[in-house]
Amino acid sequence: MNVVEYLKGKRTYRKFRRDAIMGEALTAILTAGQLYSSAGNKQGIKYVVVNKPEDVKVVNSLVHWAAYLPKEVGTPKPDEIPVMFIAVIQDTDVCPPNDTDAGLAIGNLQGAAWCYGVGSCIMGAIDRPKLKSFLKIPEEMVLHSMIAFGYPLKESHPVDFKDDIKYYLDENGNTCVPKRPIDEIYRFL
Numbered sequence: 001m002n003v004v005e006y007l008k009g010k011r012t013y014r015k016f017r018r019d020a021i022m023g024e025a026l027t028a029i030l031t032a033g034q035l036y037s038s039a040g041n042k043q044g045i046k047y048v049v050v051n052k053p054e055d056v057k058v059v060n061s062l063v064h065w066a067a068y069l070p071k072e073v074g075t076p077k078p079d080e081i082p083v084m085f086i087a088v089i090q091d092t093d094v095c096p097p098n099d100t101d102a103g104l105a106i107g108n109l110q111g112a113a114w115c116y117g118v119g120s121c122i123m124g125a126i127d128r129p130k131l132k133s134f135l136k137i138p139e140e141m142v143l144h145s146m147i148a149f150g151y152p153l154k155e156s157h158p159v160d161f162k163d164d165i166k167y168y169l170d171e172n173g174n175t176c177v178p179k180r181p182i183d184e185i186y187r188f189l
C-alpha cells in the first residue's frame with residue numbers, strides 16, 4: 001500500500017470487533033512504544049497495558065468518546081468497546097513531562113497498530129484520578145492519555161473540509177473526518 005493510502009486509513013476508530021490483539025500485532029505495537037524518538041533520548045514514557053476484558057470494561061467506563069457526536073451514536077456499545085487500552089505515562093523520575101515525546105510515542109503505537117489493521121483512538125478526556133488509582137500509577141507520575149485499540153467495526157475516511165472541522169457519521173455509520181486543504185496549511189517560501 002502506498003504511504004498516502006496508509007495514512008488515509010490510519011484514522012481514529014471508536015467501535016471494535018471482539019477479536020483480541022495477539023501475537024505479531026501485539027509485539028509490534030509494544031515494540032513501537034520502545035522505539036519512539038525523545039528529547040535527549042531520555043525515554044521518559046512508560047505504559048500500562050490493559051487487555052483483560054474485565055479490566056478493559058472498567059477503563060472504558062472512565063473515558064469519554066466522540067465529543068462532537070450524540071452519545072447514542074458516538075459511544076461504543078458494550079459489544080463494540082476496545083479490546084485493549086494502553087495508558088501513556090510520563091515518568092517524572094526520568095525527566096520532566098514532555099508532550100512532544102508523548103505524542104511521538106503515541107504516533108508509534110498507532111502507526112504500528114494500523115500496519116496490522118488494528119485501529120485506535122487517543123483518549124484525552126479521561127478521569128485521571130480514578131484511572132491512576134485503578135492502574136496503580138504512582139502519584140508523582142503523569143497520566144498523559146489512554147489509547148484504545150481494536151479491529152474496527154466501521155470505516156473512517158478523511159473528507160474535504162468545507163466550513164466545519166467536526167467529524168460526522170455517514171449513512172452507513174462510517175466516520176468522515178474533514179481535513180483542511182494542503183494549500184491552506186502549507187506555504188512555500
Ligand SMILES: Cc1cc2nc3c(=O)[nH]c(=O)nc-3n(C[C@H](O)[C@H](O)[C@H](O)COP(=O)(O)O)c2cc1C
Pocket residue numbers: 010011012013014064065066067121122123124125126156167177
Ligand atoms: C490529544 C488528543 C486527545 C483526544 N481525545 C479524545 C477523546 O477523549 N475521545 C475521543 O473520542 N477522541 C479523542 N481524540 C481523537 C480526535 O477526536 C481525533 O483525532 C480527531 O477527531 C481527528 O480524527 P482522526 O484522528 O481520524 O484524524 C483525541 C485526539 C488527540 C490528538
